[in-house]
Amino acid sequence: MRQKLRDAGRTMVMTNGCFDLLHVGHISYLEASRKLGDSLWVLINSDESVxxxxxxxxxxxxxxxxxYCLAALNCVDHIVVFNNPRLIEEIKLLQPDIYTKAGDYTLDTLHAGEREAFEAVGTEIKFLPFLEGFSTTRMIEKIHRAASL
Structure with missing residues (x-):
């Protein structure tokens, strides 16, 4: 699938994360990522990795x-579940044109091995605005507070 995109001259955007309890911050970020190219690939951590x-x-x-939840979003084209703690092999294999990460990350906070792998395959790294106030941890805290009422 990746080679077909490349052969057609289409741009592949890649992002990754746990995406546990999908929320507004995730969806906003994924929609912004998809607008940067022709196909959005979301790599998610396996259960073991999470x-x-x-x-x-x-x-x-x-x-x-x-x-399943991510694949149901119109902005997501492909899902890959990965088991390793780092994406180095997946980066080398997929060679994305663009890699996105939320704005709470910087080039300095990206894993050095992953950053080197992106640089080696010519991937452009983009940091997208972080939607404050939305996180899975915050959702879990809200549920705990509601359950204790």
């Missing part, structure tokens, strides 16, 4: 549920 990053109580939704 647990390693966020702890034993996460993810709330399984990788299949998260992938």
């Amino acid at each position: 647990r390693a990053l966020k702890g034993p109580t996460r993810p709330i939704e399984s990788e299949a549920e998260r992938a």
Whole structure:
């Protein structure tokens, strides 16, 4: 699929994350990412990878549920579930034209190995505005507060 896009001269945008409990911040970010190219590929952390990053109580939704919800969005063209803590192999394989990350990241806070892999394949890295006040952690806190009332 990636090669077909390249052969057709179409632009592939890639982003990644856990995307546990899809919320307004995620959707706003994904829509903005999609506007930058012809096809948006979302790489999501596997359940095992999310647990390693966020702890034993996460993810709330399984990788299949998260992938299904993301795939239902008009702005998302392809979903890839990855198991490694870092995307270095996926970057080398897919060679995206553009990589997006939310504005709470900077070039300095990106994983150095991933940044080097993007640079090696000629990917343009873009940081998109971060929608303040929306996060999965905040949603979980709201649910806990509501449950204790």
